Amino acid sequence: MEKRLEKNVRAIFEKLLQGDFLSYSSVDVENKKLFRICSENYDELYEYFILIGFVLEKGKNYFYFAKNDTEFSDKYFNKKMVDILELLELLSFMITFDNDFNVGSKLSINDLVMAVEKNLALASNLKSLKQHNKETIKESCESILKTFINAGFMELVDRYTESYKALESLDYIIKFSNELTIDTEII
Secondary structure, three states: OOHHHHHHHHHHHHHHHOOOOEEOOOOOHHHHHHHHHHHHOHHHHHHHHHHOOEEEEEEOOEEEEEEOOOOOOHHHHHHHHHHHHHHHHHHHHHHHHOOOOOOOOEEEHHHHHHHHHHOHHHHHHHHHOHHHOOOOHHHHHHHHHHHHHHOOOEEEEEOOOOEEEEOOOHHHHHHHHHHHHHHHHHO
16 A cells, blocks of 8 residues: 555544545535545455455545444344434435525535524424424434435535535435335335
8 A cells, every 4th residue: 555545544444433524525625525435445445354354435526434244233233223213214304494405415504593583384393303302493403414424425614604505425324214205216
């Protein structure tokens, strides 16, 4: 492995090990740099990480880790399922907010708060999200966006206007949702 690449492998590993995504459209300079390094050196990095039990997965303009073993502990599996179910509920909420919500969507906290105040279906949907029920609508909306940020699906793009952007990695959970929809339609 080249010296230049060796210096960044640790940063890539630590970022992806946390469950984060590296996305092309990230506004974070370090994330963008690590994404570029993964893109330019995907095959070499894939081979390196597979040796230590991780699969470097490539999505449409994003990267993430998948575990390279078939035996997951029940605890790990259950936590992953709870996390995914929560993200699917939040995705449903965001699609109720904006039917076109997708990769590249931009919104502000104020947009979301005003929509909840004006739309009874959205307000009801927000109330059903028990984990995100806070003192105010704004705090609840901030909690939802924070979950998307922590999952690596959104980033804050402007602190002053409290504006957020959906990253390419959001495609991961959208595809997951679409697969569930297709499978349940078959049954």
